Amino acid sequence: MPRVTPMSPAPVRIAAAAICGGFGVLLARALLALPEDEAGLAPLIETNLEASGVKHPITAVLLNFRGYDTMLEIAVLVLATIGVLSLTVARPGTWAPVAEQADPVLSALARFLAPIMLVVAGYLLWAGEHAPGGAFQAGSVIGAAGVLLSLSGYARPVWVTRFALRAVIAGGFVAFLGVAIGVMSAGGALLEYPAGSAKTLIVLVETLLTISIGAILVSLFIASASPAEELRRRMEENR
Amino acid sequence: MAEWVTTHLPALVILVPLTAAPLAFLLGGTLARPIALLSALLSQPLALALAFTVSAEGGVRYEIGGWGGPLGIDLVADGLAATLILVATVVGLGVTVYAWGYFADRERYRYFWPLWLFLWASLYALFLSGDLFNLYVCLELVSMAAVALVGLSLRRDALLAAMRYMLAAILGSLFYLLGVALVYAAFGSIDIATVREAVRADVTGQAAFALMTVGLMLKTALFPLHFWLPPAHSNAPSPVSAVLSALVVKGSFYILVRMWVDVADPSFVPGSAALLGVLGASAIVWGSVQAMRQERLKMLVAYSTVAQIGYLFLLFPLVAGGGAAAADAWVGGMFHAASHALAKAAMFLAAGTVLARFGHDRIAGLGGLSRRAPVTAMAFALAGVTMMGLPPSGGFVAKWQMIRAALESGAWWWAVVVVAGGLLAAVYIFRVVALFLGREGAEGEDADVDAGRSPATMEWATLALALAALALGVLGQPLVELIGVGAPALVAGVGP
């Protein structure tokens, strides 16, 4: 039995190398031709930082100046999760823990680490207002904690009903959308926080996003890690 | 209230489907369909109102968050954006009504509705976006929803097609994002209006445009980067195929037009217009020849999309010279985008009805369809009229404008391409239509398998879209005027 070649045939590789080389040269030339010390929009962000309601410029960009991007990006997360769900099985309670028999070391580790990670996430969320941190980082730490828990067999009880699952996935996005539209009733534009309440609303949105990003990342993992047998069985049902 | 709606019109256009999408997902089951229909119906007056406002005021700008570009993100609507939104709205309604019947009682397609509403919302967001990075996020939304929809049937071929599409789409996005990074580095902004003022043809700027263009060509499936399109568009559930061919490929094309006609002009990178034109012409020939060779109806329609995308790219060499020719080409190109969207959606929906009813879409087995499914056969034939560019269809107006532009600018060879493309389309469409009108197919067994009449929503939605494409030719003058509103300087020369 001949071994499978894990590479494409030589002509493809040569063509690919030529294409990649071309793009590499193009990119390198473009990057080296850049003027040194171009300020971009940094001064503008700096000037408006005061009005944004938060002190950390990246949080100001993500949650206020370009909050619309962030809202759509949460939509990307929700969409990806719906996509994964559409490929797997979303029946209530059918998600087996990833590890059938949890490794005792792993589960001890998870029990030890998960609470610490939650505290870290809380800190990151709080710090994001004035220092590195924020909803993304906090959410991803929660996500990582959840993945760790699910690897050691603790995640299943979370997914009780189908509606609860959907609520967890879409909840953060719907809430963000609610805030974005809600402020329109105060006379501003979409996502225009009324003067004075910017900080409160940003903290609210960030908290919701942290929970939602964390929950989505965990469900992305659990849903996509759902057993192949389920999928196969479902395929056969559909035949 | 009315004043509030007017103030927030561009945002509301996006917000309606964007709110409906998670609701359709959350509430799921039986409520998803009514939510989608309600959203589709609400979108109609909003899109019309936007078109009227744009016409009246010459364009609309909406500052999200109240910051204004380049610090914040602006929604911008000119004639071009309003036109495409109008097209997306009409096609969207047709597809929603069709899908109401098509996905009537299929539990496993329950994710169709939220995915479709997300896709719809992200297309609106894309057409209205005034920011290059925001466009990247919109592109990702569009791709993610589109890929998930392609794989929805979980059939083996659909999964493979979705995967191929996914890889191409992500790669396209990365190229685009890299271009955006270089634009920011070179011109200090990602707000389109600001970049337009700052743009200059230096090494970095040109590389940025080259990278973005490659990414968007891949996403638009311009020959020879079309490899992912025929399997994806033909293996998707038919309402999805309709949306992909009619609207999704136009999303990335729209950004290309923004870049090469609005932000900069084709002289920004010497030779770029000619290159895009040649690729477009190759797409027309290659796609048509492949369409002739297909044995399955949906594959034929999918390759026809590869060919029709080619016409869109003739826009670039035709507008490059500016003046009256550019103005004609502008109307022609955009009119083509509109009429192709309507007609191609009708074709895929017709193919879907055939597939749902007879369990196959082998062309050879579809003889005599005009007697068994007259409305569907009629819709396909009428859509074919637009596709070939025969009068009085919208396709005719589009091709006529392009030919005029080619002759005005002395580049007669593009006119030859347009005419030849129409003839090639006639060959593959007449082949199908002649079969429909002919006797029952030679494949006797197929004639026996007949699930019976399709739901009326499916048949009539298809016919309505085909008629709309036809009507564009007769009643299209308002659209011609809308396309010209606030048109970029290059193509705003002398009116047609």
Place this chain on the structure above:
Amino acid sequence: MTLTSWIFDIVLVGTLVWLAVRVLAEVKLFKSVVLYIAFGLLVALAWVRLAAPDIALAEAAIGAGITGALLLDAAGHMRGRSQPYASASDEPSAGGDMDA
């Protein structure tokens, strides 16, 4: 910027590129994934060097953490029985007839 930090940057960048090549040249799926996770951690280090602590935090948690878990899960899934393609890669001795 001292010479030491320059050397550090060059070594870091060199390792990143080398790891990227290794990830894609590696025949065994698991090795590829593990190398990729190492790559992700080094990218996080690069963010620190570029004064981007926000990104470093997100990269460590998402890039190396969650993506790593997803990839490991996928690699495990695809290595299971009757996987001729990967088994041919993973098991140098046999072709695809291992579980026939």
Place this chain on the structure above:
Amino acid sequence: MTTFAGLSQTDLYALAGAALFVIGLYGLITRPHLLHKVLALNISSGGVFLVLVGIARRVPGPVPDPLPHAMVLTGIVVTVSSTAFALALAKSIYTETGHAVLEPDDLEETGEVSRG
């Protein structure tokens, strides 16, 4: 900003980003296994992010431009979403066809591998 052999730190990382982008591109084209393709895309996006953060570093002063950083944070979340979905697709394909490649039929037809 101190330079070394004409290169600044910014240039170094940005060029590394460019290198990673094309390495990923090469891998995407030449490696048939879907997992490798997904890895290749992840490497490419890492490259794009390095270019962006390299660009952010060009601002005079110790604090980099926050805008590209925000773009990268958005990009990282988008990338993990698409990676998760692409991997789920790849696994479904594996379950359906027994192979994790785009053209499983070619593998069987050429007789390079046989199914177990």
